[in-house]
Amino acid sequence: MNNLIDSITSNGTAEHNFTVKDLRPAADVRWCAGCGDYSVLSQVQKLLPELGVERENIAFVSGIGCSSRFPYYIETYGFHTIHGRAAAVATGLKVARPELSVWVITGDGDALSIGGNHTIHLLRRNVDVNVLLFNNQIYGLTKGQYSPTSQHGQVTKSSPTGMPDYPFNPVSLALGAGGTFVARTLDRDLKHLGAMLRRAADHKGTSFLEIYQNCVVFNDGAFDEFTDKATKPERVLFLEHGQPLIFGANKDKGIRLDGLKPEVVSLASGEYSAEDLVIYDEHDPTLAFLIANLTYNPDFPRPVGVFLNVDRPCYEDEITAQIDAAKSTPKGSNTSLQALFASPGHEWSIA
Amino acid sequence: MFFITVSAFTMKPTYNLDHAVIRFAGDSGDGIQIIGSQFASASALLGNDIRSLPDFPAEIRAPEGSVGGVSSFQVQFGNSAVYTPGDKCDALVAMNAAALKACVNDVAEGGIIIANTAGFSEKNLRLAGYAQNPLEDKSLAKFNIFPVNISQMTAHALADHKLSTRETERAKNFFALGMMYWLYNRTIEPTAEWLRKKFSGQPEILNANIEVLCSGWDYAVNAELFPVRYQVSAAPLPVGKYRSLTGNVGIALGLIAGSIKSGLPLFFGGYPITPASDILQTLTAYKHFGVKVFQAEDEIAAIASALGASFGGNLAATATSGPGMSLKTEALGLAVMAELPLVVVNVQRSGPSTGMPTKTEQSDLFQALYGRHGEAPLVVLAPATPAECFAIAFEAVRIALKYMTPVIILSDAYLANGAEPWRIPGDDELPDIEPRLTTEVPEGGFKPYLRNPETLARAWAVPGTPSLEHRIGGLEKQGATGGVSHNPEHHAAMVKARAAKIAGIADDMPSAELCGADSGEILVISWGGTFGAVRTAVESLQKQGESVAHVHLRALHPFPRNLAALMQGFEHIVVAELNSGQLVAVLRGEFAQNIFQYNKVSGQPFTADEITVFLHRFLAQKPVMRNAA
Numbered sequence: 012m013n014n015l016i017d018s019i020t021s022n023g024t025a026e027h028n029f030t031v032k033d034l035r036p037a038a039d040v041r042w043c044a045g046c047g048d049y050s051v052l053s054q055v056q057k058l059l060p061e062l063g064v065e066r067e068n069i070a071f072v073s074g075i076g077c078s079s080r081f082p083y084y085i086e087t088y089g090f091h092t093i094h095g096r097a098a099a100v101a102t103g104l105k106v107a108r109p110e111l112s113v114w115v116i117t118g119d120g121d122a123l124s125i126g127g128n129h130t131i132h133l134l135r136r137n138v139d140v141n142v143l144l145f146n147n148q149i150y151g152l153t154k155g156q157y158s159p160t161s162q163h164g165q166v167t168k169s170s171p172t173g174m175p176d177y178p179f180n181p182v183s184l185a186l187g188a189g190g191t192f193v194a195r196t197l198d199r200d201l202k203h204l205g206a207m208l209r210r211a212a213d214h215k216g217t218s219f220l221e222i223y224q225n226c227v228v229f230n231d232g233a234f235d236e237f238t239d240k241a242t243k244p245e246r247v248l249f250l251e252h253g254q255p256l257i258f259g260a261n262k263d264k265g266i267r268l269d270g271l272k273p274e275v276v277s278l279a280s281g282e283y284s285a286e287d288l289v290i291y292d293e294h295d296p297t298l299a300f301l302i303a304n305l306t307y308n309p310d311f312p313r314p315v316g317v318f319l320n321v322d323r324p325c326y327e328d329e330i331t332a333q334i335d336a337a338k339s340t341p342k343g344s345n346t347s348l349q350a351l352f353a354s355p356g357h358e359w360s361i362a
Numbered sequence: 363m364f365f366i367t368v369s370a371f372t373m374k375p376t377y378n379l380d381h382a383v384i385r386f387a388g389d390s391g392d393g394i395q396i397i398g399s400q401f402a403s404a405s406a407l408l409g410n411d412i413r414s415l416p417d418f419p420a421e422i423r424a425p426e427g428s429v430g431g432v433s434s435f436q437v438q439f440g441n442s443a444v445y446t447p448g449d450k451c452d453a454l455v456a457m458n459a460a461a462l463k464a465c466v467n468d469v470a471e472g473g474i475i476i477a478n479t480a481g482f483s484e485k486n487l488r489l490a491g492y493a494q495n496p497l498e499d500k501s502l503a504k505f506n507i508f509p510v511n512i513s514q515m516t517a518h519a520l521a522d523h524k525l526s527t528r529e530t531e532r533a534k535n536f537f538a539l540g541m542m543y544w545l546y547n548r549t550i551e552p553t554a555e556w557l558r559k560k561f562s563g564q565p566e567i568l569n570a571n572i573e574v575l576c577s578g579w580d581y582a583v584n585a586e587l588f589p590v591r592y593q594v595s596a597a598p599l600p601v602g603k604y605r606s607l608t609g610n611v612g613i614a615l616g617l618i619a620g621s622i623k624s625g626l627p628l629f630f631g632g633y634p635i636t637p638a639s640d641i642l643q644t645l646t647a648y649k650h651f652g653v654k655v656f657q658a659e660d661e662i663a664a665i666a667s668a669l670g671a672s673f674g675g676n677l678a679a680t681a682t683s684g685p686g687m688s689l690k691t692e693a694l695g696l697a698v699m700a701e702l703p704l705v706v707v708n709v710q711r712s713g714p715s716t717g718m719p720t721k722t723e724q725s726d727l728f729q730a731l732y733g734r735h736g737e738a739p740l741v742v743l744a745p746a747t748p749a750e751c752f753a754i755a756f757e758a759v760r761i762a763l764k765y766m767t768p769v770i771i772l773s774d775a776y777l778a779n780g781a782e783p784w785r786i787p788g789d790d791e792l793p794d795i796e797p798r799l800t801t802e803v804p805e806g807g808f809k810p811y812l813r814n815p816e817t818l819a820r821a822w823a824v825p826g827t828p829s830l831e832h833r834i835g836g837l838e839k840q841g842a843t844g845g846v847s848h849n850p851e852h853h854a855a856m857v858k859a860r861a862a863k864i865a866g867i868a869d870d871m872p873s874a875e876l877c878g879a880d881s882g883e884i885l886v887i888s889w890g891g892t893f894g895a896v897r898t899a900v901e902s903l904q905k906q907g908e909s910v911a912h913v914h915l916r917a918l919h920p921f922p923r924n925l926a927a928l929m930q931g932f933e934h935i936v937v938a939e940l941n942s943g944q945l946v947a948v949l950r951g952e953f954a955q956n957i958f959q960y961n962k963v964s965g966q967p968f969t970a971d972e973i974t975v976f977l978h979r980f981l982a983q984k985p986v987m988r989n990a991a
Contacts, residue, residue, distance in 0.1 A: 091835025
């Protein structure tokens with residue numbers, strides 16, 4: 012069958028050379044001054060020209076929320092959809108057009124509350140899209156109600172006496188759903204953010220990147236502990252593949268395993284050295300689960316970086332392969348209307 | 363009308379019939395649907411016009427022997443046009459007491475009842491609620507009862523086969539089929555061929571089933587059971603090549619044909635739901651046509667993925683039934699707002715909520731027309747017969763792609779599972795479809811919502827097209843640029859533009875066709891799957907000289923342009939539909955006319971007879987009813 016789409020699209024021939032400037036849209040960016048979304052936007056704009064993907068082959072799909080306005084602010088193809096459904100829309104787009112670079116822009120309410128089902132199934136299928144989850148632990152666009160990542164007891168407009176439920180840990184959720192690339196980064200650590208975006212883009216399969224993003228108006232300072240110069244070294248554990256889990260301003264603390272139980276140890280006393288610590292392996296799902304579960308444990312620094320990076324076939328490739336296999340069978344050689352209508356052995360003629 | 367010949371082979375007189383209606387009924391595990399559809403296929407292959415209707419419980423295996431667990435399959439076959447599966451059965455095969463109980467009221471007086479006596483044990487009778495055996499008391503005196511121990515005859519036939527008791531018992535449906543093939547002069551060979559294909563890897567089961575099928579036939583010949591045989595000769599259908607088509611398969615083939623004619627790959631997002639799952643399953647068999655089938659995590663993802671595929675330039679579709687349609691509502695609104703082509707099939711079933719999943723109804727018309735927040739107009743089409751599902755699906759694709767709009771198809775459980783002969787169309791009978799794809803880079807930049815002055819449709823620039831990068835979404839738009847705007851004039855203009863586009867599609871759709879004179883006493887209006895019953899009733903009244911005409915609507919939004927003019931010619935208008943009065947309410951609102959209604963909400967289709975009776979009564983009592991209305 013003649014495929015019109017193949018004939019009109021670029022197939023990798025045009026617009027290789029574009030710059031950050033080409034990605035700036037005509038529309039004004041309308042996030043609040045100081046919003047963490049700006050730094051993500053600028054890091055993404057910086058990254059795209061380096062990917063070797065034509066500008067017209069990039070598509071951003073978003074749901075609803077402050078961060079979901081993102082597609083309007085970047086001069087590529089974009090689809091601002093409905094609350095929670097970006098993952099499902101992106102799945103259809105990627106299956107329809109596997110050659111596209113598809114990005115899902117979503118937030119904690121969008122991806123984990125109203126769209127939770129689509130998020131876990133996207134991860135399970137391993138559709139090759141990049142999910143940027145802007146986690147500000149609050150509903151910002153609706154002006155300050157608690158979200159599924161707000162903290163227990165947190166006072167918000169909808170929890171004046173404290174949030175009664177407990178938050179998701181998005182990284183553990185993504186791992187549990189079978190994510191093949193699961194990472195966390197910080198809006199205020201531009202270098203780390205840029206590096207994580209690059210890793211997410213490079214991964215073949217669903218890339219799930221949780222970005223701690225400060226909401227200056229309704230949840231300001233939620234991540235200060237992890238972003239302020241004074242506390243960050245003690246409170247953030249940077250995961251690096253092949254490296255021991257060390258943190259602290261003086262690189263004098265580490266994570267070791269006592270059986271299956273992680274513990275913080277001091278490297279200063281001389282009792283432990285770097286060799287006693289966990290050497291991080293981003294290809295090891297068991298370790299990823301173990302370290303991800305330290306997330307809300309106040310006795311441990313907050314782990315950020317790539318938790319897991321493994322290979323598994325992508326959903327859209329399986330679909331494409333099944334179609335190619337069907338096309339290469341004898342019946343695949345005739346895709347005419349009459350072949351479609353045929354019902355061998357069950358047809359009759361009236362003359 | 364019939365005449366008698368004598369078959370040389372059996373020396374039994376053979377009655378020639380114009381039409382016959384038969385039904386098989388038994389437990390839901392008895393293989394009733396299989397033998398029913400085999401009988402229908404065999405009749406179609408003999409050139410009869412046919413309509414068939416399966417009726418099965420929602421439970422996969424309801425308690426054995428209970429009335430609630432009865433599965434049945436009815437088929438009407440004739441030597442001239444057949445519009446419905448028939449009102450009353452001429453012959454019923456009842457595999458047990460519950461099947462008899464469930465169906466006996468649908469058997470015509472003097473009709474044949476073949477009862478499997480093995481299914482009338484004390485336990486069977488108790489489960490069916492019979493105080494005494496109806497085969498032995500006089501309660502069935504007005505029928506021709508043929509008690510046959512089908513289970514035992516099957517066991518005898520398979521005495522030499524090495525099958526378990528259970529496997530033997532399971533083959534009994536083919537004994538019943540064999541008997542019916544003899545009784546109605548059908549040929550065994552197509553079913554034998556079907557069995558050979560189905561059980562090619564299981565020779566024991568294959569041989570057993572064929573043996574039992576032939577035994578049923580032989581028993582009918584040798585036992586001198588039936589005094590006569592029946593013959594229904596071929597119907598004078600239009601010249602051409604035919605196959606049998608159910609509504610659900612028709613939808614699937616129509617979508618794929620739309621894909622071929624438009625040059626766009628078909629993406630189908632689906633989620634299993636009765637009675638629409640067949641569409642999802644059928645499409646998976648057409649991967650060699652490039653069909654991408656995505657079984658989504660839920661109904662919302664099914665439509666949302668389809669919308670994503672549509673954004674990507676595929677022909678996108680989804681199919682569901684009532685509850686699923688409710689879940690798709692928000693995404694449908696986005697499709698209206700984004701102005702993306704999308705075909706959404708609702709195979710209606712009885713509602714609200716879970717309702718009766720396997721029973722038919724036309725109660726989702728309001729939902730299709732109005733069930734979205736904001737003013738969100740779209741096109742609503744409804745097929746009239748199972749085979750017409752093909753043409754309506756193809757038309758939905760054409761309209762969706764030409765006008766950049768979602769199109770809802772309102773099928774129903776009755777059409778979905780019903781089957782009829784379908785004349786296979788030639789390639790040139792289907793129009794080419796030209797999607798609104800664009801690659802042209804206009805001066806001043808691409809404007810995604812700039813409308814074609816004739817169709818009011820926007821252009822479709824899909825990702826991958828150089829220099830046409832743009833954003834769309836659910837937020838209101840400035841106008842041609844598609845830029846986000848909350849400006850009151852922009853919103854008012856966009857609401858009007860979206861409505862005008864849909865309203866204008868009426869110019870591109872067929873006029874409503876009148877069956878009967880263009881003026882008279884009563885015009886009956888119907889839509890969707892009730893066509894057969896209403897048309898049968900109207901034609902019978904017309905033959906009696908009554909002044910009755912019929913218009914059947916395939917387009918529910920927008921309505922055919924000529925509908926208002928057609929209605930003007932009649933003293934009274936009656937809308938017949940399987941709900942409490944939805945189309946009638948729309949027509950009253952649109953045309954401000956005094957319109958009568960005839961409704962049924964029992965989960966069962968109309969019978970031609972009940973419409974005929976209603977219209978007779980209406981003709982007799984018009985003035986009273988007019989005052990009452």
